[in-house]
Amino acid sequence: QEDLIRASKRFDLAEQPPPVDWSQALRHLPEMDILKAVDAPRGVFADEMPIPTGGAMIKRTPNDPAWYKGGLWHDNMKINIPGFWFASWYDVSVGPNIVAYNHIRKTADPDIAGKQYLVIAPTLHCSYTRATENTIVGERSMGDARLDYNALTYGWFDHFLKGENNGTLKMPKVRYFTMGSNKWQTAESFPPAGAQPVTFYLSSGGKANTLNGDGKLVSMPPAADQPDSFTYDPMNPVPSYGGNVCCTGNAITGGSFDQRKMEERPDILVYSTEPLKEAVELTGSIDVTLYVSSDVKDTDFTVKLIDVDEQGRAYNLDETIQRMRYRDGYDKPPVWMEKDKVYKVKFQPMTTSNYFAPGHRIRIEISSSNFPRFDRNLNTGGNNYDEIKGVIANNAVHHSKQYPAQITISVVKNK
Incomplete structure (x- = not known):
């Protein structure tokens, strides 16, 4: 009946559907009704369908067996052609x-x-x-x-x-x-032969919020833990600004943009090296390990890699995210956080090739949202996809010898 009503609204045989402002449409809650709210037809995103996977993709956990029943490639399927x-x-x-x-x-x-x-x-x-x-x-x-x-x-x-x-x-x-x-x-390979890991450790006096804070990337972890705290409100997520994107309509313009206006937000922690005395070519993976705490049972942490030039322009290179319920692995059952307990979390690696000229700085931003590049965690510990109200999270990043929060980059020496 819903399909018939939807079809009855369309009389032009050469129909042009009304344009959708995806920058607003993607904010709709519950998330499972995003397409329904723009009068889209039923489909595999949110609806159960008579297909091998059953549809309803938004309802699946990462380890749902349905992911193996469709046309997706998995790494246990051997590819043996050029x-x-x-x-x-x-x-x-x-x-x-x-x-x-x-x-x-x-x-x-x-x-x-x-x-x-x-x-x-x-x-x-x-x-x-x-x-x-x-x-x-x-x-x-x-x-x-x-x-x-x-x-x-x-x-x-x-x-x-x-x-x-x-x-x-x-x-x-x-x-x-x-x-x-x-x-x-x-x-002949990627990363190139000879690429070497170089590690920087997060440090601050407990006030790394915004680009005007005291967050640093240093060669050794600080002795004492002075955690950096911020508030994540899922009703006011950090907007995606540029980045590595596809197929989001007008919601995000992809690419490399000066992030300084974003870094004025107090819910973004900023950590930078001193100006580089020598050039650094980063080519390969970027591995991030954080030690974090929260007062909610589930939340997200995001990381963005930045090249800061001599004029202070902060160009984004890559970004990643970790939902804390899946910190033990996406093939494992979800695990919850205990209030203010510190957890070690390893992120999915970022990847890029970028030449940081002398005088530039290597920077990372840390927050708990990058929306709508990634869907926002409502912090409740619930399904997320069927919820309409979020919980404000008070999150913290810890860094010390006990909690050696770090970023490891792949450096190629001058040829």
Whole structure:
């Protein structure tokens, strides 16, 4: 009956649905009714459907067996054919794509493993060919980020489908664009051989809130714990500003933007190195381990990696999030927080390639929301998807020898 009523509103055979302001539509609660609220048809997002997975994706936990019944690829499914992989630094799935590429190179038959090629561009989702002589991604110039994709892809197909001996097998296994130095580089693996981990520890006097706070990234953990606290109100989440996104309509403009106006919010903690005396090329994964506490049974923590230039402009590079109920693993049952107890949490790695010039700073932001890039946690410990009211959380990040909160980056020495 609902479908009939919806159809009765549409009389034009060349129908143009009214535009949706997704920046407002995605705020709708309960979350499971977002599409219903914009008069969209029933579908697999929120509704049970007569398909193998059963639909109702929003209701599933990460370890729900239904995820294995649809068309999704899982890493227990062997891929044993040559592959040409394309990713971009400001796409929503760049990290998982690189992990999948490395997984196939490890698990395919040796001959096939050696026929996997990867290109990583500094662009938005599926925007490789839109690069220009001066490629602007968000607000940041990437310089000339063009690449002859037609020659690469047609050459690859001509070799593997037509048998042409055109030099395809001599291509570097990885082509990646390093932002900051704004140049294409090549390697036989990703991260490149010789990349070394470098760790920075979080430190402050307990007032790391905002870009004017006292948060620092230092070489050794501080002796005493002076935790940084902030209030997370799910009705006033930190807005997504740029970033690694796809397919959110007008809700988010992806890319690299100066984050300073966001860093004025007291619910964002800011930790920065001193100005670098020597350049640092970060190419590879960025691993973050935090020690956190809260007064609610479940909440989120977010991390954003930033390049701060000599003028103070703070350009976002990548971002990640961890829902605390899944801190033991997404294949495990949820676990809850006890009030003010400190928990160690390892985040899903971020990935990028960026040249931090001398005088620049490496920075991270920590908060509990990045909305609507990630859905907001209502902090109740409930289902989240069917709730309309949230609980304010008082969250804290701890850092000391006892709680060595840290960020480890992958550094490539000058060639």
